[in-house]
Amino acid sequence: MGKAWLGLGANIGRPRAQMLEALRRLDAHPDIHITRKSGIIETDPWGKTDQDPFLNMAIEVETALGPIDLLDACLMIEEAMGRKRTEKWGPRLIDIDVVAFGQMKLITDRLTVPHPHAHERSFVLDPLEEIAPSVAKWIKAQAVKG
Template sequence: MARAWLSLGANIGDPRGQLAEAVRRIAAHPHISVSAQSSVLTTAPWGKTDQPDFANMAIAVETSLEPIDLLDVLLAIELAMGRVREEVWGPRLIDIDIIAYERQQLQTARLTLPHPHAHEREFVTVPLAEIAPELTAWIIALGSGSP
């Protein structure tokens, strides 16, 4: 089993309810188990600021899925929950990102690990630090170019 860390966010509909539903759906997958969950943080939007505040959280999961397969499961959960990708950084019912998978560094057309912007976003680093402080420090160090 591998360990991965996910960032979840929502800002339309019932954001806190959608986060809880996303965690439930992730945990219900036969090859994923949720091992830790942060509290929910309310944050101002990032990138596109003329929209409602976001509810954000992080979870740690144990999975037998490879990174791309995990990504496919998470995208399917977003779609099943009504996520429509209309606008970059726009409002969303649910957003689930893989922040890190073990400490793999990976760059493909579909997935970059750790998440390339995680170190710049407090809505990722604050909840992640609550459940994985050492991993958060590693991500911040990588993002800032430190060894």
């Protein structure tokens, strides 16, 4: 089993309920087990700022999946919950990002870990620092190294 850290966010519909449902679905997956959860914070939108604030949180999971399979599981949960990808950085019913996967560095056309913008986003780093300060510090260090 490997460890990974995911970021969750939502700002339309019933964001808190949707995040809790995403947690339930993630933990129900046979190859994903949530081991730590941050609190839920409210943050201003990033990138596209003319929308409602977001609720965000981070979780730590143990998983038997590799990084791409974990991404696919997250995307399947988003889709099953009704997420439509129509606008970059736009409103989200639910968003589940793979922020880090162990201390793996991976760049593919589908996934980059650590998440390439995590170090710039307090809505990712603040909840991550709550549950895994060493991971947040590692992500910041990777950004400095380029």
